Amino acid sequence: MTRARTVPDRETTAGKLLAASRKHSFDPEIELDWAVPWEPDTFFAPEQISSLYGTPIWNGLSRDHRIELTRCELANNLGFGVWVETLFVQMLARHSLGFDPRSAHLRYALTEIGDETRHSGMFSRLLVKLDRGPYTYNLVDRTATDLLRALSTEPLAFVAVLFVEEIFDALQRIGMRDETIQPLSRQAFRIHVVEEARHMRYAREELFRVIPRLPRVRREALALAVAFGIGLVERCWRTPAMYAEAGLDPREAARAAATNPAWRTLLQECVDRFSPVYDELGLITPVSRAVWRAQGFTV
Numbered sequence: 001m002t003r004a005r006t007v008p009d010r011e012t013t014a015g016k017l018l019a020a021s022r023k024h025s026f027d028p029e030i031e032l033d034w035a036v037p038w039e040p041d042t043f044f045a046p047e048q049i050s051s052l053y054g055t056p057i058w059n060g061l062s063r064d065h066r067i068e069l070t071r072c073e074l075a076n077n078l079g080f081g082v083w084v085e086t087l088f089v090q091m092l093a094r095h096s097l098g099f100d101p102r103s104a105h106l107r108y109a110l111t112e113i114g115d116e117t118r119h120s121g122m123f124s125r126l127l128v129k130l131d132r133g134p135y136t137y138n139l140v141d142r143t144a145t146d147l148l149r150a151l152s153t154e155p156l157a158f159v160a161v162l163f164v165e166e167i168f169d170a171l172q173r174i175g176m177r178d179e180t181i182q183p184l185s186r187q188a189f190r191i192h193v194v195e196e197a198r199h200m201r202y203a204r205e206e207l208f209r210v211i212p213r214l215p216r217v218r219r220e221a222l223a224l225a226v227a228f229g230i231g232l233v234e235r236c237w238r239t240p241a242m243y244a245e246a247g248l249d250p251r252e253a254a255r256a257a258a259t260n261p262a263w264r265t266l267l268q269e270c271v272d273r274f275s276p277v278y279d280e281l282g283l284i285t286p287v288s289r290a291v292w293r294a295q296g297f298t299v
């Protein structure tokens with residue numbers, strides 16, 4: 001059995017999150033200044049979170065070309081966001097069927113579905129405005145997410161949601177604080193960071209209630225799902241089609257990103273933020289740790 005962290009009961013957590021949602025929820029249709037054109041000569045996301053930042057390819061690009069790369073990378077992240085959020089909405093809606101219809105726990109799940117629906121609407125509209133992407137991911141990763149959607153259990157859904165939200169959160173916080181990038185990007189990052197903080201608490205506390213009671217074999221399976229999940233996210237972040245649209249050699253750029261020390265360090269820092277919680281949940285096991293390592297991460 002894993003060490004069980006004491007967390008509030010479901011109804012207490014959900015009640016607090018519902019109250020916070022009433023105070024700080026955003027309608028991107030109104031909050032974002034959609035009519036304002038993109039600023040000239042301005043990065044779409046911070047340079048230091050570009051997958052090629054600091055590589056010989058990056059160093060050889062003009063400022064305009066680097067800006068264009070961040071435009072395509074933002075489009076990729078938004079497209080990925082729509083994909084995974086739509087997946088989460090499906091999983092959350094399915095698992096909500098089992099919740100007590102009178103419970104705050106159900107009402108918060110429905111609120112989260114509403115949040116994600118607005119986020120994906122915002123990402124979709126930004127994609128149109130960017131006029132870049134969307135990009136297709138490789139068949140293996142698409143099949144893996146199809147399986148996740150079809151076969152996910154409630155703990156697996158929350159594990160997957162929390163883990164992707166943590167990575168998005170870490171990167172978007174960097175963007176939210178960078179005053180030199182496109183104002184529209186910053187506004188979108190800020191809305192997403194604020195609302196996702198609640199989703200992460202909902203998932204995290206639920207996992208602390210559920211996982212310690214799971215049989216060891218199921219915990220091991222979840223640990224492996226997280227370990228393979230990091231590889232999927234990392235590959236999607238450097239999908240070759242994105243580099244092709246940015247005017248780069250797609251294979252060469254994807255390879256350079258895979259071994260880019262700056263990019264790997266940034267991802268490892270994201271992992272370091274959430275891996276202690278996964279460890280506490282018993283979701284870092286000797287077997288899963290080997291899978292993390294094989295993909296270039298330490299946990």
Ligand SMILES: [Fe+2]
Nearest residue numbers: 085116119196
């Ligand atoms: Fe979201």
Ligand SMILES: [Fe+2]
Nearest residue numbers: 116165196199
């Ligand atoms: Fe979320």
